[in-house]
Amino acid sequence: MVKPSSFLLALGIVLFSSPAWADHTERDRQTEVSAFTLQAQQARLGLLKLEYGILDRWMVGTYTLPWVLMPIVKGPILNLHTKVRLLDAGNFHLAGRLGIYYANVQNIESSSVENGSFKGTIVPMSFIGSYVLSKRWTVSSELSWVQTVAHGDVESPSDSSVGGAVGQSNFQLSVSAEYRFGPHVALNLLTRFAPYVQPLELTTDAEVGPDTVVQLEAEVESGNQNAFLIQPGVTFSWGIWNLRAGLGVGNIFIPGPLLVSGLRTLVPDFDFYVRF
Amino acid sequence: MHQLRSVASGLLLLAPLACSGLSLPEGPELAELDAAYDAPEGTVDDETIAALADLSLSRLDAILGIGRLDFVTESLTDVAEVVQETAQGEGETRFQLKAVASVERQCPGDGSDPDGDGLLTYTMRVNENDVLDTVWGDFDRCRFPDTGETFPGASVLPRSEGAIVTYDGSMDVYLGGNLHLSDLSFRRFLFRLQGELELETETVAVDFDFRIHTDKRTEIRIPADGGDVVFGFTPGTTDVRLEAGDGSYCCDFAEHFCVLAEGNDCDALETGDQVLRW
Numbered sequence: 001m002v003k004p005s006s007f008l009l010a011l012g013i014v015l016f017s018s019p020a021w022a023d024h025t026e027r028d029r030q031t032e033v034s035a036f037t038l039q040a041q042q043a044r045l046g047l048l049k050l051e052y053g054i055l056d057r058w059m060v061g062t063y064t065l066p067w068v069l070m071p072i073v074k075g076p077i078l079n080l081h082t083k084v085r086l087l088d089a090g091n092f093h094l095a096g097r098l099g100i101y102y103a104n105v106q107n108i109e110s111s112s113v114e115n116g117s118f119k120g121t122i123v124p125m126s127f128i129g130s131y132v133l134s135k136r137w138t139v140s141s142e143l144s145w146v147q148t149v150a151h152g153d154v155e156s157p158s159d160s161s162v163g164g165a166v167g168q169s170n171f172q173l174s175v176s177a178e179y180r181f182g183p184h185v186a187l188n189l190l191t192r193f194a195p196y197v198q199p200l201e202l203t204t205d206a207e208v209g210p211d212t213v214v215q216l217e218a219e220v221e222s223g224n225q226n227a228f229l230i231q232p233g234v235t236f237s238w239g240i241w242n243l244r245a246g247l248g249v250g251n252i253f254i255p256g257p258l259l260v261s262g263l264r265t266l267v268p269d270f271d272f273y274v275r276f
Numbered sequence: 277m278h279q280l281r282s283v284a285s286g287l288l289l290l291a292p293l294a295c296s297g298l299s300l301p302e303g304p305e306l307a308e309l310d311a312a313y314d315a316p317e318g319t320v321d322d323e324t325i326a327a328l329a330d331l332s333l334s335r336l337d338a339i340l341g342i343g344r345l346d347f348v349t350e351s352l353t354d355v356a357e358v359v360q361e362t363a364q365g366e367g368e369t370r371f372q373l374k375a376v377a378s379v380e381r382q383c384p385g386d387g388s389d390p391d392g393d394g395l396l397t398y399t400m401r402v403n404e405n406d407v408l409d410t411v412w413g414d415f416d417r418c419r420f421p422d423t424g425e426t427f428p429g430a431s432v433l434p435r436s437e438g439a440i441v442t443y444d445g446s447m448d449v450y451l452g453g454n455l456h457l458s459d460l461s462f463r464r465f466l467f468r469l470q471g472e473l474e475l476e477t478e479t480v481a482v483d484f485d486f487r488i489h490t491d492k493r494t495e496i497r498i499p500a501d502g503g504d505v506v507f508g509f510t511p512g513t514t515d516v517r518l519e520a521g522d523g524s525y526c527c528d529f530a531e532h533f534c535v536l537a538e539g540n541d542c543d544a545l546e547t548g549d550q551v552l553r554w
Contacts, residue, residue: 199374201298204362208354211382216362218375218402219298 024183024237028275031059032244033176033190034140035095035130037085038275046242046273048255057085063256066103077103079256081124091133097126101257120150122257135180142174146258168222169198170260172253186235188246190269192253194227194260224262227251233269240276245269298374300401305410306450310466313487313495317503317521324500326554329529332496332507332516334432335484338473339496340425341433341441343384344488348396349465351381352411352449359402360457373457375402383418386440394418398447407455413447415471428514429530434477445471445482464489515542525552 029036031044031051038044038053044061051061059082066077081099101122125147130140148169172194179187204216233246246269252261320328339345355377363373377400385393398413424437435441450466468485487495494509500520507527508517518525518534526542527534534552 202362202375204358206358208351208358212351212354213380214355214358215378216359216375217298217378218362218373220363220374221372 024180024186024235029138030178030186030188030235031083032188033128033142033174034138034178035085035093035128037083037095042275044273044275046271048271048273059083066101066256075104077101081256083128091131093130093132095128095130097124097128099124099256120148122259123147123149124256124258138178138180140174140176140178142176144172144174144258146170146172148259168200168224168259170194170224170258171196172227172258172260184237186237188233188235188244190229190231190233190246190248192227192229192231192250194224194251194253197222197224197227197260222260222262224251224260227253227260227262227264229253229267231267231269237275240274242271242273242275244271244273298376300374300376300403300408301399301412303410303412304448306448306466306468307409307453309468309485310450310452310487312504313466313497313506316497316506316519318498318500318505319502319522320500320505320518320520320525320552322552322554325534325552326532328498328500328505329507329516329527329532329554330432332498332509333427333430333529335486335496335498336427336494336507336509337431337433337435338480338482339486339494340427341422341435341473341475342420342443343423344492344494345447345465345467347381347384348413348447348449348467349462349488351379351396352398352400352451352465353462355379355400356407356455356460356462359400359407360460363402363405363457371405373402373405376400377402379413383415384421385419386421386438392419394442394444396447398449402457405457407451407457407460409451409453409455411449411451413449415443415445415447417442417444425511427509427529428512433480434475436476439476442474443469443471443482444474445469462490517542527552 024030027039031037037057038051038059040053040056042053044051047064049061049063051059053059061081063079066079070077079099079101081097083095083097085093085095087094104119124144126142126144128140128142130138132138146169172192174190174192176188176190181187199219199221202216202218202220206214206216208214227250229248229250231246231248233244235242235244248267248269250267251264252267254261359375359377362375363371379398379400381396382390383394383396394415394417396413396415396418398411400411401408420441420443422435422437422439422441424435426435446469448468452463464487466485466487469482471482473480473482485497492511496507496509497504498507503521506519508519514528514530516527516529517537518527524537525534526537532554535549536551
C-alpha cells in the first residue's frame, strides 16, 4: 500500500526534477498537428492523452477518454498511437503518425453519446509536414487516411457509430499555423477538411414475422462529405504546465481516430497537460 | 522532395481501394401506368359498356380470388419499416441511405403444407432516403385460400370459399410517389400481373393491372375506344365508379345503367338522368 504522502513526493520529484522544461522553445514544440515529437524520455501527461518520447524522433501515446469509458461501457476500447519524425531538412520536418483503435462496445447511452454501439478497428495513418517560417511562425500540413474495419455484419449506422460519428473510412487534409508570442503563449489555427468519406456498407438479414425473410444491402452516407473544421485556439505554457484551449466551427473530427461526424456545430478544443 | 512526393502519392492510392459501389437494379417503371389511371382517355357508349363492364367484373373476380393481394401490401409495408429502422437508427435522421431489399415471402396457402404454398420474391429499392416507387417481383406457384368474396351477386369465375387458388407469374407494383423514409406511408398500390391463375376447375391467363387503395377500393383499367377507362369498385356495393375520357359516371351494375357523376363519389346514385344502359 503506497502512502499518499509518498506518492505526492514521488510525483513531485518526477515533475520538478526533470531537466527539460517544456515552455515553447526551439526544441520543445507543440506536437499537435505538427511534425514535431517529444524528446527522448520526455512525457506529456494530459487530460486528453498521455504520450512519451522513446527516442528524440519517436514517441508513443494513448488517449485517456477510452480508458475511462471502458468500465462504463463494459467492453474493451483499446487505443495506441505512435509518431516518428522521418525527415529534418533545415526548416522543414516530416513525420509519420499511425494509430490503432479497437472497440467492442454496445448500447452506450448518455447525454453526450447517442446510441453508441461500435465493434470495429480504426487505423488512422498520417503524414505531417511542418515548416518553421520564422521564430514566431510555424505552419504544418497533414494528410490522413482513416481505415475502418467493422467486425461482423453491421446492421444499422448506429452499429458503426462512435459518439455520433459513423465509423467510415475517410481521407482528410489539415493545415495548422502557430504564432508564438514568446515562450509562454502561442496562438493556433487548425483547419481540417475531409473531401472523401467512404459510404458505410451494411448487410442485414431480417425476419419479418414468421413468413418473410429480408436481405438488405445498403450504403449509408452520414452527411459528412466535405466535412470541415476551422478552429482557432491558444496554448499557454509555463514550465511543465500547459493549457491548450480553442473553439471552432464545423464538423466534429474525433481526436485520435479522426472519425468525422455529420454534425456541424461549435467544436471546442481543450487539454491541460504537463510536459517534462 | 522526391521522398515527399512518394509519400503523398502512396497515400492517395489508398483512396480508390476503398470505393464501394452498390448499384440499384433497373427495370420497367410504372409511374406512367399510374398516371393513366388518373387521366383515362377512352370513351364509352351504349354499344360498348356491356363488354367493358363484363371484362371489369371478370378481372375483379380474379383479383378477389387472390385476396386483393392483401398479403403483398402488408409485406411491402413491413419491409419498408425494416428499411426505415435501418436508416434511422434510433432517431438518427441525417443518414443518406441507398439500399436494395431482396424479400422472400412464403405464400398464405391453406396451412396444410407451408413448404408447398409457394413463394413470393420481390425487390424494393431505396435511393437518397426515398423508397423508389416501383417494385418487381415473382410468384412461384403461390397458393391462396379463396376468401369467397365476390362482387355482389356476380361471380364470373368458378370460385368457392376455402378453395385453393394458385398464381404463377410476375408482379410489378407501383407504390405511389414521394415515398420519403422519414415520413413513409403507402396510400395505394398499383399491381401489374402477368401469369396464370389456377382455380378449382379452370386455369385463366392473367395479364392486367389494377390499383388498390387503403380503403380496399379497387380500380381496374380496361382498354376502350380511344384509350382506357377505369372502373372503381367499392367492397359491398354494386355502385361502381367509371372514369372515362369524356366524363365520370356512377354505375349500378345490378340494374345495368350509368349516370353522369356529380362530385367525387357515387353515394347518391339517381336514376333520373341515365346516360348509359346495357
